[in-house]
Amino acid sequence: MKKYTTIIVLSLLVFGCGSKKNTTDTTPPPPTNETTELLSFKFNESSGQTINETKTNATFTINGPLGSAERIAGVEGNALRTNGFYGWANGKTNISYPTNKVCVTGWIAPSAFPVQRKDLDQLSDNTNASIFSNVNPNTNAGVALGIDQYGRIIAQFKVGTEIVNIISDQQIELKKWSFISLNINTLSGLASLYLNGVKVKGIACPFGNISWDTNATVYIGKESKVKTIAGFDTNGLTGAIDQVSVWAKDLTDAEIQTQYTKVSPSIPNLKIPIADRYANDNHRPKYHLAPSSAWTNESHGLLYIGNKYHLFSQRNFNGPYLEHINWGHYVSSDLVSWEEKTQVLWPQPGFDEVGIWSGHAVIKNGQPYIFYTGVNKARAAIGLATSNAPYDSWTKNGTPIIAAVPSNIPNADFRDPFVFQNNSDWYMMVGTGLRSGTSRGGLFLYKSTSADFKQWSQQGTMLEGNPTADGTGEFWEMPIYYNFGAKSIVLINKLPNANALYWTGSFDGAKFIRDNVVPERLEVVNNLLSPSIHPDASGNLTAMGIIPDGVNSAKHKQQGWAHVFSLPRVWTLVNNKIKQVPHPNLLQLRGTSKNFTNVSFDQNSSNVLNGANGTQYEIVATINPGTATKVGFSLNKNLAIGEQTLIYYDFTTKSFVVDRSKSSVLPDVPLSNQSGSYELPVGNINWRIFVDASVIEVFVNEELAFATRSFPSVGSNQIDLYAQGGTATATNLKIYNIQGGGTASVSKIAEQKEDIIHPVVYPNPSSEDFNFKFSNIAKPTAVAAYVFDITGFPVKRIEKLIDAENTVIKWNGYMDNGMKAREGVYIIKGFVENDLFDAKIIVE
Template sequence: MKKFATIILSGLLLIGCKSQNDPSPTPSPIPPPNVATELFSFNFNETSGQTLSETKTNASFNINGPSGSAERIGGVEGNALRVNGFYGWATGNASAAYPTSKVCVSGWVAPAAFPVQRKDLDPITENTNAAIFSNVNTSTSAGIALGINHHGRVIGQFKVGTNVIQILSDQEVALKKWSHIALNINASSGTASLYLNGVQIKSTTFDIGTLLWDNNATIYIGKESKSKTIAGFDTNGLTGAIDQVALWNKDLTAAEILTQYNKFTPSDPDLKIPTAVRFANDIHRPKYHLMPSASWTNEAHGLLYIDNKYHIFSQRNLNGPYLEHINWGHYVSSDLVSWEEKAQVLWPQPGFDEVGIWSGHAVISNGQPYIFYTGVNKARAAIGLATSTAPYDIWTKNANAIIPNAPTTSANADFRDPFVFQHNSDWYMMIGSGLRSGTSRGALYLYKSTSSDFKNWSPQGTMLEGNPPVDGTGDFWEMPIYYNFGAKSIVLINKLPNANALYWTGNFNGSQFVRDNPVPERLDVINQLLSPSIHPDKNGNLTAIGIIPDGVTSAKHKEQGWAHTFSLPRVWTLVNGKIKQVPHPNVLSLRGTSKNFTNVVFDQNSSNSLNNSTGSQYEIVATINPGTATKVGFSLNKNTATNEQTLIYYDYATSSFVVDRSKSSILSGVPLSNQSTNYVLPAGNINWRIFVDASVIEVFVNDELAFATRSFPSAGNNLIDLYAQGGSATATDLKIYNIQGGGTASVSKRTEKKTEIIHPVVFPNPSSENFNIKFNSITEATPVYAYIFDITGFPVKKMETVLDANNPIIHWDGIMNNGNKAIRGVYIIKGLLKNELFDAKIIVE
């Protein structure tokens, strides 16, 4: 070692003592044998732009994606390159004398999710390699690649002689943390090793030979060299961040790899999607509806309330806005309105769920939450179990499936989406399927728990089967729901094909659900909401949140970078055999300033009836007397310059609700089809509550009906107008509330801490009539909007007034909206005082 140091020092002295007039060129220092040098080095310390530089050759690499889409985050040193699954990787060429005997490639990686293995297109034995470095010729396989596979294992590939060698670790790289990975190759000894955080985790041997390269092969940083796509999306890019990538001219010693790892002690990377920046110009992205920060979501499930927090989960592909390689996304809220997106809680791993973690359910038993999910591999679906402890951010899977496969007594098509419920003292699970013996029909398999930890289940046959010629329920059922309202229960299914949420009322007898009627009811009067997830809120109101799909093309999904959104929370009650749906009272907290109208008369010749009212995020509350009109409703997202508008109305001639989207947009790739459903409304006024949130429109009618749709106009801040045909109608009372806030917190928008809910004093209480609800902090004119709910959560009285210091009391005479006197029992008043929520208990004698 001393001799080696002396040689280096002497060389430096000779170079330093050369005369400045010496015309002979100064030779570049030649590294001694066995000293590792970097052939390529990527530090990613550029601050902006769609290019990055390889620092040894100064070669420029292009970052894939639209102009301005490249993103950097804080790295292990300086900046790091953020890669977003279907875009954001870098490609280029750089010249080097590739070593034919020994080489090492190393770097840091922080995956936000593991990459996609295509369920139907990739053989189970084929690994995705989301590479931090790949220069493989896909025809000859010459070159080298190092990355992580679809299960988060470190994977390397190279070619020696005629043999393509793949080396794969057994250890999973941590999600959302920095990890140092390295691949060492010594072709002259026929050995290769993988390292994770300075420790060797896998080694292999192969026939001695020569490392093969293609000097002209494109270098990929953040993606493997192969082309793998679905619906126009590249599926084998990394989702996460990369830093300090290097290709070395020799295999590093274990000590040298450990030194590379110990050079940095990085903090956990900030991998939250910068939604405010990334989607700043996206006029179609909802703002106050719950939705993921980016990429794909569908099928809400597992709504829970535990430890004063609401949790909901959903199907998630974090690698892009397309359906593949599904994880379970996770969101948390204290009020069902403002949500924080958490890390995914379940993702595919080798075994029965290696292809996808599909839909399911969550329950709480003895204070312990349990997740039941569909695990998918290439052969079949099975039912898995996971548990967690506070704060419920990390869930541990049961090693084996609790139900390994569908029953074999009947031919069935697929087997998925468990829903678990308690009946008397027993726990049951129903699972969606489709029977293929005789007439193809949907069905629910029933299981009964035989252990308190939910790991053992006994098959009980079918709980319910469809009869498509009679009930129109298709040939497959998914995402089932059971709920006992007391005297009656419901079973809700999402039928296929032509997805639709349908339900029956009836009773469960311990083995089968006995329907009251053979034909089910629609959940939404116009079908658009799918796969609702239910759970009582902290006050016992049955709350439901579903998915409202976009209906756009894959090209539009790729352009916008996200897919689908959740509905607003709704309260369900069962009245006269039908589910009534109203917005959850907490939605009132979204309201801002309002614009008020009274007695607005309008007909088919009317235009701009609401005085240039415009908006992209707002709520309409209106009472409309249809008068002589045959069609009455609203024109939304209206643009007179482009002739765009979306019509929402009731057609008295056909007794139908209609969504007319035929002129809703001049853009391509968005839904333009009309939607309508027959529904006979009683005579009289129509009470509307309509929530518009960019491309989302949710409609509630008469405190009982609901439907949703999507509209993608070419410009934001569109006109709001009334619509009538065939005669004149009158908006006797109409308010448009501006809405800001809600939705999902991101890196640039954190969930604000909510103040305590106000509890006004009610007197006399209990009483049979003439209740006074008094607020003690009124100092100025303050608008109040509230509902009184019965014990089931059904709204029985709407109240709206203005209070001030001299009149701080709301009065209720005990008469409900239907004109009847409130029956004996407990009622709750909930509402919004200016911008603060309040509630109080009212006891009717």
């Protein structure tokens, strides 16, 4: 069956079609005959799970769980918000559709463009996320108008036995109202699309009668076809719809212009109402960065520029499943409170038409550059994008900077560029799976040959794995290179069984020379992946990764979001190992605390912390293991239903253990245990544990880190100590209540921080006994701080209560390990109540 898809480049001239109204013509356009309006959807209902079609009074049902329907301010009154995999409306109408002439009009404000399924849809099978569709998927009778996966206006209709598709050449804007229209006249054999009152595409269509199915379901906000992935509908619109009409005539250009100019819409507020939407979600974190909705995974491109932190990540805005990947964008002034911005990159026709996959970002001479993996139906290529302040929109290079994988080196794939500087040269490494001989991971190496990063020379492989000897799997993705000075690291995420591993060594301009064959694990228990790194405002190497949910599709569909970012961490290299500590800015999250000293506990103990409980908190504890063979914590505990998550160190097996076997009685959540071997030195164990709903991040002895997920029932929130085989003692333990942080919602934009306080330091320089004097202290005020060495590693924790009579805190020049601080520059950084302070210290 022939499809009419002829593109008429000069359609305005060939068909004599109208164009944008001449601004010098003062003749008013003829009024539209309202009696020709067959269907009209105003969406002005204030609540409820239905909408009303005002011409026939037909009731349409909004798809989704009861109470899930959302409205926003529209072009006039309210508008219907749709969320990709739910939120559209459907119903039936009892009207006679016109035989030869029809027009469909409506307003649309997309948050993202709809999904085209990478492995299930042909490129010619365009998605039509319709503002109106009554197409019978079996016979194709009916009319549909919407946008495709690239944001182009798209329409479909049927004349006799012929199916007609028409697609505009230009893309509509994200997060702005656009007025789109479809005109069909089968007596003259013309069909046209309009954007904001102006004709943007015209094609020839067959003469004859328009085919309709009067019994077909009408969809508002979704294509009529059934297209799914993992139980998610993939062809719904993500955004908002308003003022949709079907007319029993083809409107003139002047009439379409009149419909467009009837209203003057403001910028739509498409931010997700986080507080309302997730009010009953006890598993959603509040101070960890998480997507406002739908899907996120690999973080990349952490930058600090213009006094702001920018983090990018893989995003599908259409639902919590992996497909049609964009680059999401988050901005923060402190690495703690984040605001989600409009995505900066998304698929467009060409080499990245299927997805914008992972990559990296760098700053060169004050100019930021994004390097990304562009995916089409064949193989990946490397793309480039640039931006100017405030870095909210980015411009892609028109063609890939590396168009194809090296043909002379057999490989399985090619993705995830990471760019770094070595002396005066810039290099790019790209993850791959090598297939000459033993299947193994590897890194292709490229060298920049142009100042604008558009030309690169292939340099072979920078590093190759040997799975038998080093356990690094068959493929490497999301690589990282960083030079700490005396040593450099290369970190890879190996597949299968994803794990972040790294080597220390040196780069000679062609190869990375490893110190050891077997890499180190980044996490002592593997549940954090794909970290992104960048120095913070103070020069501390800061990392953020992704902590997967580990749940199934049913749970993701229920909660409406997928995956969480780690808290920011400071990395240092000590004795050829990466040490990870919580970023000092996290101190500002601390609220009131409960304090305990010298608490003894054993396997028969319960509730030794006197009913301590919470869902958002930080534990800081020093535990003497005594005679216990297992020592740690029982979190998310509820004896009444038998729920608890155990996190402990096992001295018998010399390993950290996360016991989730009784973590939840709920379905569709992970219950598997996790562990990682590590031999702790004899003595006390220092713990910092951050619990945020379903997220748990653990830091041990200011060097080790791991993360996990736990999905308890509502009310399972008790905090307790855990021991087996003997008696242990918590010599000092504090539980800080935490509020704030996370992703900004509609009503809560990240607050502007006041200027940093700089206390007077005396004597300075000195060899010991530093004093830090604060001013304007009128009441008892808590001070919490760390002293950091020049590499950003915390060497001394300081906590004290000051008041109007005692405004000084002291540091005697000794570190927490009992050794005297060596000569050099140190920084003290922390909080006086909720105000950030820092000061430079010079140790003689």
